[in-house]
Amino acid sequence: MNVRDNIETGKRGQVAGRAARRRGFSLIELTLVLAIMGVLIAVASFNLLGQGEKAKTRATQTTMATIRTALDQYNLDNSAFPPDLATLQAAKLLDANKPLKDGWNRDLVYDPRGRSREQPYILGSNGSDGMAGTEDDISVWTVK
Numbered sequence: 060m061n062v063r064d065n066i067e068t069g070k071r072g073q074v075a076g077r078a079a080r081r082r083g084f085s086l087i088e089l090t091l092v093l094a095i096m097g098v099l100i101a102v103a104s105f106n107l108l109g110q111g112e113k114a115k116t117r118a119t120q121t122t123m124a125t126i127r128t129a130l131d132q133y134n135l136d137n138s139a140f141p142p143d144l145a146t147l148q149a150a151k152l153l154d155a156n157k158p159l160k161d162g163w164n165r166d167l168v169y170d171p172r173g174r175s176r177e178q179p180y181i182l183g184s185n186g187s188d189g190m191a192g193t194e195d196d197i198s199v200w201t202v203k
């Protein structure tokens with residue numbers, strides 16, 4: 060073995076070591092990739108969830124608009140609003156086979172005693188949380 064051989068072996072060893080390091084991912088790189096994937100999955104599922112809630116809100120608004128039309132018709136016929144929504148079904152103003160539920164399959168809130176002249180009855184949904192008086196409540200009077 061001479062000096063020249065030693066230098067070449069040393070060089071080869073260095074080159075081989077660098078290639079080996081390039082071939083695999085470091086733990087930090089893998090952790091980073093997994094963290095980014097986690098964030099992307101979280102964002103995607105949050106958006107899907109949001110879409111589902113929007114669809115339920117829209118379904119609730121559509122149901123309430125249908126009921127509002129029936130309530131107006133009942134009021135024209137009887138000069139009063141019905142004591143409950145089932146009366147609209149009995150009067151054949153609403154489809155009796157269609158449940159009077161919101162998008163979350165909960166009963167709609169109805170009260171023939173309204174708050175004012177402009178809002179002669181209360182018709183709404185407690186929204187996704189199912190609780191009254193929270194931000195996600197839907198009222199027929201705020202539906203555009």
Ligand SMILES: [Ca+2]
Pocket residue numbers: 184185186187188189190191192193194195196
């Ligand atoms: Ca609510």
